[in-house]
Amino acid sequence: MNFEFLKDNYGIEKEIFDIVENKSKNLRNVFETYEQIKENNQIKIINSFMKNKLSQSDFSYSTGYGYGDSGRDKTEKIFADIFKTEDALVRPIISSGTHAISISLNALLKSGEKMLSISDHPYDTLLEVIGIKGNEYGNLISRGIIYDSVSLIDNKFDFEAIKSKIENTKLVYIQRSTGYGLKRAITIREIEEAVEYVKRINPNILVMVDNCYGEFTEDREPTEVGVDICAGSLIKNPGGGIALSGGYIVGSRKIVDMVSNILYAPGLGKETGMTFDMTRSTLQGLFFAPHVTHEALKSAILFCEIYSDLGFEVYPKNKDPRSDIIQSIVFNDSKKSIAFVQGIQKAATVGAHVIPYPWDMPGYSDKVIMASGGFVDGSSIELSADGPLREPYVAYYQGGIVFEQAKLACMITLQNMKDNNLLKI
Numbered sequence: 001m002n003f004e005f006l007k008d009n010y011g012i013e014k015e016i017f018d019i020v021e022n023k024s025k026n027l028r029n030v031f032e033t034y035e036q037i038k039e040n041n042q043i044k045i046i047n048s049f050m051k052n053k054l055s056q057s058d059f060s061y062s063t064g065y066g067y068g069d070s071g072r073d074k075t076e077k078i079f080a081d082i083f084k085t086e087d088a089l090v091r092p093i094i095s096s097g098t099h100a101i102s103i104s105l106n107a108l109l110k111s112g113e114k115m116l117s118i119s120d121h122p123y124d125t126l127l128e129v130i131g132i133k134g135n136e137y138g139n140l141i142s143r144g145i146i147y148d149s150v151s152l153i154d155n156k157f158d159f160e161a162i163k164s165k166i167e168n169t170k171l172v173y174i175q176r177s178t179g180y181g182l183k184r185a186i187t188i189r190e191i192e193e194a195v196e197y198v199k200r201i202n203p204n205i206l207v208m209v210d211n212c213y214g215e216f217t218e219d220r221e222p223t224e225v226g227v228d229i230c231a232g233s234l235i236k237n238p239g240g241g242i243a244l245s246g247g248y249i250v251g252s253r254k255i256v257d258m259v260s261n262i263l264y265a266p267g268l269g270k271e272t273g274m275t276f277d278m279t280r281s282t283l284q285g286l287f288f289a290p291h292v293t294h295e296a297l298k299s300a301i302l303f304c305e306i307y308s309d310l311g312f313e314v315y316p317k318n319k320d321p322r323s324d325i326i327q328s329i330v331f332n333d334s335k336k337s338i339a340f341v342q343g344i345q346k347a348a349t350v351g352a353h354v355i356p357y358p359w360d361m362p363g364y365s366d367k368v369i370m371a372s373g374g375f376v377d378g379s380s381i382e383l384s385a386d387g388p389l390r391e392p393y394v395a396y397y398q399g400g401i402v403f404e405q406a407k408l409a410c411m412i413t414l415q416n417m418k419d420n421n422l423l424k425i
C-alpha cells in the first residue's frame with residue numbers, strides 16, 4: 001500500500017503503517033494454508049451449478065403464490081447438493097439467521113420435548129427465541145418445550161455432562177461459531193465426534209447446528225458428518241456479500257418439509273413463496289462465497305496477530321484451528337472497544353462518515369455498538385464489528401470482502417486508539 005496516500009487521507013503514522021504492512025507480508029504462508037479449502041469449496045459450487053444445469057431462464061420468477069419458480073427450486077437443489085443433504089429451504093423472506101433457526105426449532109420441537117444445547121447457551125438473539133430472556137409470546141418455553149444446556153470445558157464438549165442430561169432429549173443443538181463468547185469456533189471434526197457420541201446413546205436424537213459464520217471455512221460442512229439439520233444467514237458467508245437478504249436450512253426431505261410448513265403453511269410448504277427477483281443475486285453470492293470467506297479469514301487472522309502482538313487477549317488465538325470468520329479482541333475497557341468499532345466504521349464502504357454509538361438492538365440484552373457499512377445493510381460478511389457493552393468489553397471483528405479494506409481498517413483502528421490516548425505504539 002502507498003504510505004503517503006494513507007497518511008494524507010487517513011492520518012496513518014509510519015509506525016502503524018509498518019506494523020500492518022509487515023504483518024500482512026509475513027502472514028502470506030499462513031494465508032496459503034487456507035487456499036486449498038477455498039479451492040475445494042469453489043469447485044464444489046461450480047460443479048453443482050453445472051450438474052443442476054443452471055440456465056438464464058432460472059433467473060426469471062413467478063408472481064403471486066410463486067408456483068413453478070424453477071430458479072427457486074434449483075437454488076434449493078444446489079444448496080442441498082453442496083451441503084450433501086436431501087433437501088434445502090433457501091428463501092429471501094427468511095429475514096436472518098435467527099429467523100432460520102427459530103422456524104427450525106419451532107418445526108422440530110413439540111410441547112413436552114426437550115432441546116439440549118451442548119455448546120453453552122446459544123447466541124444472544126436465540127435466548128428470546130427459546131424464552132430464557134425477554135418476555136415474548138411464542139417462545140419455545142412458553143409453548144411447553146423443555147430447554148437445558150451444557151457448558152464447554154476448555155473449548156471442548158463436556159461429554160460426561162451431556163450424558164447426564166441427555167435423557168428424553170429430542171434435539172441436541174450445537175453452535176459452531178464463537179457468538180458473543182470468549183472461545184474459538186467448534187471444528188467440524190469436533191462436531192463429528194459429538195454427533196457420534198449422541199447417536200450412540202440414541203440414534204433418534206436430532207442434531208442441529210447453527211452454522212452462522214462457519215460456511216466454507218473448512219472442507220466439509222456439519223451435514224457431511226452426520227448432523228441432521230443446519231441453518232444460517234445469507235447475509236453472512238454463503239451470500240458472498242451479494243445476496244440481499246435471506247436464510248437457508250438444509251437437512252432431510254422430512255425435516256425441510258416440516259420447516260417449510262412452519263414458514264408457509266401445512267399443505268403449501270416449499271411449493272409456494274415468491275423469490276422477488278432475488279435468485280440471481282442469491283446464486284451469484286453463493287458463487288463468490290468461498291472466495292469472500294477466504295478474504296474474511298485472512299482479515300480475521302491479520303487482526304488476531306496484530307492485536308495479540310500488542311498484548312490484547314484474542315479468540316481464537318493465533319495457533320487455534322479456525323471454523324468461523326470471527327475474531328474477538330478483549331479490550332477490558334469500554335473506551336477501547338468503542339474506539340475500535342468506530343475505527344472499523346471509518347473504513348466502511350458505505351457510510352464511512354457515520355460514527356456508530358452503542359444502542360439497544362432488538363434481540364440483544366445489553367447495548368451493542370456496531371460498525372456495519374456495507375452495500376447490504378447489516379451484512380456482516382462485509383467489513384464489520386460489534387461489541388456488546390458489558391465486561392470484559394470484547395469487540396467481535398468479522399468479514400471483509402476484500403482483504404485490502406481489512407488492512408486499511410486495521411490501521412485506522414490502531415490510529416484511532418492511539419489518537420485518543422488509548423494505545424501506545
Ligand SMILES: *Cc1c(COP(=O)(O)O)cnc(C)c1O
Nearest residue numbers: 096097098123177179210212233
Ligand atoms: C449471526 C448469528 C446468528 C443469527 O444472527 P442474525 O443476525 O439473526 O442473522 C445466530 N448465531 C450465530 C452464532 C451468529 O453469529
